[in-house]
Amino acid sequence: MDEKSIERRIKEIIVERLFLKIRPDDIRDDDALMEKLGVDSVSVFEIVVGLEEVFGISFEDDEFQIEKFRDVASVAAHVREKTQG
Amino acid sequence: MSDLCESFFLHSGARRLFASWHGTDGRTPGRAALFCHPLGEEKKCGHRAFVETARALQRRGIASLRFDMSGCGDSDDAFENFSTADWLDDILFAWKELRRRAPAARCALIGLRFGAALAALALERLSDVAALALWQPVVNGKEEFTSDLRRVLIQRMITDGSAGTDRAEILARLESGEGRVEVDGYAVTGALYRGICTMDLASMRKEFPKATTITQFSRSNRRIEAFAEAAGIESRVVDVPPIWIRSDFIPNAETGDILAADLETTE
Numbered sequence: 001m002d003e004k005s006i007e008r009r010i011k012e013i014i015v016e017r018l019f020l021k022i023r024p025d026d027i028r029d030d031d032a033l034m035e036k037l038g039v040d041s042v043s044v045f046e047i048v049v050g051l052e053e054v055f056g057i058s059f060e061d062d063e064f065q066i067e068k069f070r071d072v073a074s075v076a077a078h079v080r081e082k083t084q085g
Numbered sequence: 086m087s088d089l090c091e092s093f094f095l096h097s098g099a100r101r102l103f104a105s106w107h108g109t110d111g112r113t114p115g116r117a118a119l120f121c122h123p124l125g126e127e128k129k130c131g132h133r134a135f136v137e138t139a140r141a142l143q144r145r146g147i148a149s150l151r152f153d154m155s156g157c158g159d160s161d162d163a164f165e166n167f168s169t170a171d172w173l174d175d176i177l178f179a180w181k182e183l184r185r186r187a188p189a190a191r192c193a194l195i196g197l198r199f200g201a202a203l204a205a206l207a208l209e210r211l212s213d214v215a216a217l218a219l220w221q222p223v224v225n226g227k228e229e230f231t232s233d234l235r236r237v238l239i240q241r242m243i244t245d246g247s248a249g250t251d252r253a254e255i256l257a258r259l260e261s262g263e264g265r266v267e268v269d270g271y272a273v274t275g276a277l278y279r280g281i282c283t284m285d286l287a288s289m290r291k292e293f294p295k296a297t298t299i300t301q302f303s304r305s306n307r308r309i310e311a312f313a314e315a316a317g318i319e320s321r322v323v324d325v326p327p328i329w330i331r332s333d334f335i336p337n338a339e340t341g342d343i344l345a346a347d348l349e350t351t352e
Contacts, residue, residue, distance in 0.1 A: 018333070019334045042269065042331055064242040
């Protein structure tokens with residue numbers, strides 16, 4: 001999977017699943033999801049469901065650790081880890 | 086047709102249920118509907134869409150009754166003191182009020198998420214439901230709740246840095262009857278969990294009314310599609326964001342019109 005496209009696809013998931021009135025490109029890789037985008041637990045849940053559908057992965061309960069969901073870059077790193085085994 | 090709304094309390098046994106009637110300017114309505122709301126935060130998020138849809142229906146000459154189930158919204162008592170059996174009783178009670186206000190009308194039940202599941206289950210105790218509109222229904226309570234528990238883990242992740250537990254542990258506590266879990270600030274007790282586990286639309290004995298539809302928001306859901314196909318219920322997707330989720334989207338009159346138009350095709 002192309003390295004760049006994971007971040008882009010995650011941003012698209014965030015905008016689409018949360019019905020944000022911004023473009024995916026408006027989100028920087030290091031924008032703090034909670035502080036900058038106002039993402040809360042319900043939103044993270046929606047993002048997780050989106051990630052699972054788009055990337056064909058499944059989040060285990062012990063993977064809900066804040067450092068994995070801090071920003072797009074950290075989410076992408078975790079997705080990359082899961083998709084590349 | 087004006088958009089006047091009359092708010093009052095229904096008395097369901099010893100409890101008071103807050104209700105709002107969107108009438109038809111003093112005329113006896115030919116059609117009417119009862120809204121069954123979702124639970125917890127989803128109820129708060131979905132509130133405006135219900136209001137706008139009720140007003141849109143009113144503009145179309147269709148009366149409706151919105152109400153808050155026990156322990157929810159402006160109704161009496163606390164959420165944690167009730168379970169699905171109580172809320173089914175509330176729906177039946179509100180239905181009686183709807184029928185009292187619209188005695189000759191074709192009456193429909195409209196439910197959103199868990200409210201849709203409750204509306205469908207209420208059918209087993211009602212004989213005069215002309216139409217049933219299931220908005221993004223919870224098809225299987227236990228499966229949905231188990232999936233939703235991830236929100237609890239995520240909430241703990243946000244506040245404490247990590248989930249600190251897993252769903253198996255939470256479910257074990259609920260199943261033992263000794264524990265409770267807070268989902269978005271709402272206490273789910275063992276009793277409520279047991280009630281949720283009984284909600285399985287696929288195993289309903291009573292047939293759905295011929296005029297039954299499933300409406301999904303923005304995109305289709307595999308579980309709902311599978312249920313719709315197995316039950317022979319028409320399912321469609323409306324171009325409206327999920328109204329039960331907090332987002333940048335604020336339902337407005339246009340939203341109400343879209344949903345009211347969708348409802349009109351149900352009957």
